[in-house]
Structures are given as C-alpha cells and as structure tokens.
Amino acid sequence: MAKQELELLRELMKKKGVDICLIPTADSHESEYPGAHFAARRYLSGFTGSAGTLAISADWAGLWTDARYFLQAEAQLKGSGITLYRMGEEGVPALEEEISARLPHGGTLAYDGTVVNRRLGIGMRRSAEQKSGRILLEDLPGEIWADRPPLSSEPVFELDIRYAGQTRTDKIRRIREQMEAAGAEAHILTTLDDIAWLLNLRGSDVPCNPVFMSYCVLTLSSVYLFIQETAVSPELRAKLERDGVELREYDTFYKAIPAVCGGRTVMLDSRKVNEQVYGALKPEQSIVDCPNPSELLKAVKNKTEADNLREAHRKDGIAVTKFLYWLKKQIGREEITELSAAEYLESCRREQDHYLEPSFTTIAAYGPNAAVVHYSATKESCAVLRPEGFFLVDSGGQYLEGTTDITRTVVLGNITEEQKKHFTAVLKGMLALGGARFLQGCRGINLDYLAREPLWAMGLDYKHGTGHGVGYLLNVHEAPNGFRWKMVPERVDSAVLKPGMVTSDEPGVYLAGKYGIRTENLLLCTEAEKTEYGQFLEFEFLTMVPIDLDGIDREEMRPEDIDRLNRYHRQVYETLSPYFKGEELAWLREATRQLV
Structure with a gap:
C-alpha cells in the first residue's frame, strides 16, 4: 500500500503534467547528512538511511541505495509500494537507465534544481532528451509538505x-x-x-x-x-x-x-x-x-591540526575505554539495551573538555543487528544485550581539537570458534593496513588488499570501503583520500596519500541474521625514511582504545600480527593509564596485556 504522502505528490504531479519526480538525499550544498528541512526523500519514503535517491511516477516508485543500506531499506520500504534498487548488484538498472525506460515520449521529469548536483542533472537531462521530454526545476515535495521544518540558522x-x-x-x-x-x-x-x-x-x-x-x-x-x-x-x-x-x-x-x-x-x-x-x-x-x-x-592537516588530533583522540580514548569498562562489568547485572549503551557512551564523551557533539549517529548493534552495516536502533526495535555474543559500537565525537571515529566489537560472553576466527581475521587486516610502509605516490587502492587479505583467504569480504578520509572538526567522511579495492568514481576517494591525511581503517565481517564484526582505528599518514628509491610513508594510529582480547583466536595470529597488536596496546596503555586509577586502571592493564 502506497504511503499517503506519495499519493499527495502524485496528485500534484498530475496537475502539473509531471510524469516522473526525482527526490535525492541532498540539501543545496551536497551535505552527507542534510538537515530536517531537506529530508524530502525520508518524508516520502520512510527510509532513514543517509544515502538514496527516490523516483516516483503515477504507477511506480523506486529507491536506489548502496550495499550499506540494503537490509535497512528492505525493512523500511516494506508495504510502501516502493521498489528497492540495490546499486552495484548484477542486473540492477542504474537510475538514469530506469528513468529513460519509464519516461513516456515527450514526458516531463521534475526535480528541485537546488538539491540536484550538476553531474546528476546532466544524466537526468540526457534521460529526458532520449524521450524528447523536458525538465521542470520545481520543488514539488515542498508544495505538499505542510509541516516542513524551517531552514536551520544556528549561531556561527x-x-x-x-x-x-x-x-x-x-x-x-x-x-x-x-x-x-x-x-x-x-x-x-x-x-x-x-x-x-x-x-x-x-x-x-x-x-x-x-x-x-x-x-x-x-x-x-x-x-x-x-x-x-x-x-x-x-x-x-x-x-x-x-x-x-x-x-x-x-x-x-x-x-x-x-x-x-x-x-x-x-x-x-x-x-x-x-x-x-x-x-x-x-x-x-x-x-x-x-x-x-x-x-x-x-585533507592535508597542518602540524597544529595533527597535534590537536592526537589530543582529541586521547580524550576520546578515555571516554570509550570508560564505556568499555562499564559495559564489561555491568553486562548481565543490569538491563542494557542498544540505546542505553549508546547513551552511556555519549555521557562518557560529554565529560571530556571541548566536546561538542557526536560526529555521526552512533551505531550500537547487538547480535544479528550488527550484520546491518549502518544499523540504527529505535525504541521500538532496539535489542537487549545479553552476556553472550558480540556487540558492535561505531561512534565518534566532535571536539575543538578535531573529529574522531572508532568501532569496537565487544565480546559480551560465550562466542563460537567461527566468531573468534572472523574476529581475528578482521583484527589482522586492520593491523596490517595500519602497519603499512609504502612509497609516496600510492593511493588507497594500492593498500586496501592488506586489510582484506585475511578475509579473502577465507572466502569472505565486506561490501564497503575499508576507509574514508576524516575532516578536522568537520565531516567525518571527507574526500579525497580513502581505502577501496576497486574504483568507485562517485566516491571520489582515490587520491594519492599525503602526509597529514587522516583515513579510517575499518575492515569487517557481516553474516546476515547472525552477527557483524568491525574494528576501526583512524590513521594519520606520516613521513618515514627517504632512500634511493624515494620517500617512504607510513601510518600513525590516532585511535587509542583497547581491542577486545577475548575475541582473538591465538592460533590464527602470526608472529607479526602479535607484535603489531602488542605494540599498539603498549601505546594505548601508556597514553591512557595516567587518567585511570583503581579498578578502572587494573582493568585497562588487563585489557592491554601483551599477547604471547
């Protein structure tokens, strides 16, 4: 059954002689997270993911989104009459192709010209021209949206x-x-x-x-x-x-x-x-x-920004580590839900000086929910955590000293041997990429294999990039640097890596209906030695938070994996221990103990 809002839009389209209306997830500035004033796609479809394009005709509606949101979109579009188009999947037509096929000869395609970028607009104009049609630049959803939120105007x-x-x-x-x-x-x-x-x-x-x-x-x-x-x-x-x-x-x-x-x-x-x-x-x-x-x-942070980012990650490390201590101690003793866990983590961050807000909506996902890459818990759907299995938390903060982004998968109790093997493979990939040394001139596409190799060896993969650029007290997803195994032109994340760039390192495993695992640190690109072969670069881990040793299959760890993990945990302990005492300090010491 179609949503009431879709029917109102279709009535307006009929009055204006419009055959297809296009509604992207965008504001007038190509922001990744448009404000409420620009949430027309969400208003019309009910889909809450941060990426997707909706197209509507008199007797059809389709929504295009990427692999991060396939499971979420499938659930949220159920009963709406909107067809889900899984971008990048075999046999799934591209947006431009489908609109070309559905637009009648001489038909009219409408969209708000202030929220469609020029390159997408060129594609839409091409679709209309193929049918001798026309483009109408009007904000049709805005005309039926009676209680549309006003444009934000907060102090600068x-x-x-x-x-x-x-x-x-x-x-x-x-x-x-x-x-x-x-x-x-x-x-x-x-x-x-x-x-x-x-x-x-x-x-x-x-x-x-x-x-x-x-x-x-x-x-x-x-x-x-x-x-x-x-x-x-x-x-x-x-x-x-x-x-x-x-x-x-x-x-x-x-x-x-x-x-x-x-x-x-x-x-x-x-x-x-x-x-x-x-x-x-x-x-x-x-x-x-x-x-x-x-x-x-x-994208290339200056020395002041780099120094401040280390400070931001120290503060964030304190907050997230306090959260992990609480979670490990309280699981099974009190009722903890995905939402209450996320709220506790936020309270830990608010205790830090110069903390402003989250850098994105926290992903707190227990059990099968963690297999949904960009899962978002709601009061109606959030799970109660039990002392067993995995709990995945992907979160970040905005501080005056910079932007953070971290994912930890926490072992809450008994886990299977399969879960340990997968957890260990993800960890090995994250550490291998973080430990890379490479010649200046490399791009993320040259290094991505380091993170995926342990998973590919097991016949596994994850359908998202391994890493994205991160801004300085700006967007948590920032072009032009990133890690990806194949070129995805619309992502614009294949720039040559330069000293000062900050990139996330976040491989994962997602088994639908079972569990999800992701381990993420942020990396600062720095100069290493210069030889007759050229300038070498390497990465510095900015993120300073323990990795759950309870999830590791020791037999799957090679000597170099153990050395990388031990060196990282030594640095975590040295950075954070001055800010802990008593039981928390004892727990931190145990959480960062050396693996032998």
Whole structure:
C-alpha cells in the first residue's frame, strides 16, 4: 500500500503534467547528512538511511541505495509500494537507465534544481532528451509538505588559530594562487565543509557536522559570504569584514551570481554545485570544472591540526575505554539495551573538555543487528544485550581539537570458534593496513588488499570501503583520500596519500541474521625514511582504545600480527593509564596485556 504522502505528490504531479519526480538525499550544498528541512526523500519514503535517491511516477516508485543500506531499506520500504534498487548488484538498472525506460515520449521529469548536483542533472537531462521530454526545476515535495521544518540558522563561531593552525587570509591566498594557475577569476563554493575550513568558522546547522548554511564566491580581489544574518554576531561580522569578507544574505545567492561572476572565468566542481547555480550563470560563461582546491588542502592537516588530533583522540580514548569498562562489568547485572549503551557512551564523551557533539549517529548493534552495516536502533526495535555474543559500537565525537571515529566489537560472553576466527581475521587486516610502509605516490587502492587479505583467504569480504578520509572538526567522511579495492568514481576517494591525511581503517565481517564484526582505528599518514628509491610513508594510529582480547583466536595470529597488536596496546596503555586509577586502571592493564 502506497504511503499517503506519495499519493499527495502524485496528485500534484498530475496537475502539473509531471510524469516522473526525482527526490535525492541532498540539501543545496551536497551535505552527507542534510538537515530536517531537506529530508524530502525520508518524508516520502520512510527510509532513514543517509544515502538514496527516490523516483516516483503515477504507477511506480523506486529507491536506489548502496550495499550499506540494503537490509535497512528492505525493512523500511516494506508495504510502501516502493521498489528497492540495490546499486552495484548484477542486473540492477542504474537510475538514469530506469528513468529513460519509464519516461513516456515527450514526458516531463521534475526535480528541485537546488538539491540536484550538476553531474546528476546532466544524466537526468540526457534521460529526458532520449524521450524528447523536458525538465521542470520545481520543488514539488515542498508544495505538499505542510509541516516542513524551517531552514536551520544556528549561531556561527570562529575556530581559533590554536585549533586551525592557519589564518583564513592565508587560506584565501592559497586558493587564489590555484585559481590563477587554472585561469579562473571567480570561484563558486557551495559545500559547507569547504566554506567552514576556508574561513575558520564552524556552526551547527547540519546534524553531526559543525558547519553552517552558506555559499561563498571568491574573486581575485573579493570574498562574498552568503549567510543568514541571524547566525553571525556583530563582533564576528566585524572580524570577517576586516579580513576582506563581505557578508550578504543567504537567500540572495542565486540572484547575485550574474553580478559577481559575470564576464569572469568561473571555477567550480560540477559534482557538488547544483543545477540552480548553473541556471544562474550565463550560457556563454567560461567554466573551469575541477575539484575545489580546498578539498585537498583541508585533507592535508597542518602540524597544529595533527597535534590537536592526537589530543582529541586521547580524550576520546578515555571516554570509550570508560564505556568499555562499564559495559564489561555491568553486562548481565543490569538491563542494557542498544540505546542505553549508546547513551552511556555519549555521557562518557560529554565529560571530556571541548566536546561538542557526536560526529555521526552512533551505531550500537547487538547480535544479528550488527550484520546491518549502518544499523540504527529505535525504541521500538532496539535489542537487549545479553552476556553472550558480540556487540558492535561505531561512534565518534566532535571536539575543538578535531573529529574522531572508532568501532569496537565487544565480546559480551560465550562466542563460537567461527566468531573468534572472523574476529581475528578482521583484527589482522586492520593491523596490517595500519602497519603499512609504502612509497609516496600510492593511493588507497594500492593498500586496501592488506586489510582484506585475511578475509579473502577465507572466502569472505565486506561490501564497503575499508576507509574514508576524516575532516578536522568537520565531516567525518571527507574526500579525497580513502581505502577501496576497486574504483568507485562517485566516491571520489582515490587520491594519492599525503602526509597529514587522516583515513579510517575499518575492515569487517557481516553474516546476515547472525552477527557483524568491525574494528576501526583512524590513521594519520606520516613521513618515514627517504632512500634511493624515494620517500617512504607510513601510518600513525590516532585511535587509542583497547581491542577486545577475548575475541582473538591465538592460533590464527602470526608472529607479526602479535607484535603489531602488542605494540599498539603498549601505546594505548601508556597514553591512557595516567587518567585511570583503581579498578578502572587494573582493568585497562588487563585489557592491554601483551599477547604471547
């Protein structure tokens, strides 16, 4: 049975002569976690995952999402009348292909031009042209959404130089140097993390990402920041203006584009700039289409940021380790649910200085729920933890000193030999990648096999990347670095690894209906020795939290695996022990004991 919201949209589509309406998971800035104001896809489908595209016609609806959400989407779409399209699976048509097939000759395809990026828009226009159809750039879901949440406008704050490590004027100068090298005279920025990094500002308009609703245009002589007036204090406004940043109202951005960009060669990234921006540019405008220069610049953390990140992970290590101690001691003594465990972990983080918020919604998954890669517990569905099996916790925090992301799989009681073998294989892969030494010029695709080899040897795999880039008090998922065994162009995570980049290392095993295992540390890329063969690089573990020794099959560990684990646990103990005492310290000592 179709949802009532779908039927309301179909009635509006009929009135406007629309044959297919496209609704992506996006805001006007290509944010990974759009705010409530932009949650049209969730409103219409009921699917709560962070990635997916919905398409609707009079007698059909389909939702495309990736392997992380197959199980979740299947459950949440049940009874909605929406067909699940499992992206990347054999025989599953791509979005553009299916729309081309379903759009009638001369038909109309509609979507909100402010939430569809240019590259997706090109594909949709191609689909319409194949049927001699037309594109209608209108926000149809917004017209039926009676109680739509307003656009967020939380206060913006300045990130002090002791955290940023570089002034905004220096960052602006570096961007302009790249603009000039590319022959560009204006640069349009619509991605919130790039704008926040460039101007050393942070906010809270997007859940878990400390960014603010804004657009930015740089020319070789001016900087225009389009932002909601209520979000900026008079003091901060004065500081920005002293640094040459002219503030304009957020909702005037599209109208201002012709004036501030007219006659200039414009640099932009069509993967991120939306269709409405292109509509505001003149047809004859000269465009340099390339990744935003800030994407790579902010991925390479400076010394101040790297030092602060070590401090952030020390604090986070204290919080997560206190949580693990509590969990191990209290399991079987009191009722603990997935949600109450996540709440306790959050309370441990809130005790740390300069903690702001989670860096993403905590994944707290017991037993079979952990086989759902991006599982999200609810009051109706959350499981009660028992003193047996595995409990997977994937969580992170935003601190003034940086962003954290960690996964630990905890043994709550008896586990099988199969579970131990799988736990050990995941651990071996994580440690092997973290211990890699490689020549400068390597990409994540060159190293991913180190994490997967123990699993591939057993005929196992996981359907997600091994690692993603992590921002500095910004997005927990940040291009352009990552670990992946094959190229996935839309992920944009295959950049050459450089010293200063932070990347997650998180292999896993997921057996539907049984259990899931993932172990994750964050890695800081650093310089190793330089020889006649070139500059070698290596990784430093930033994450400082014990790995559950109760899950290890000692017979599956090679001498090099044991050495890597022991060296890591020595570092964890040395880093955290000064902040523990009594029973907690004794537990930490035992949790990081040397494996022989």
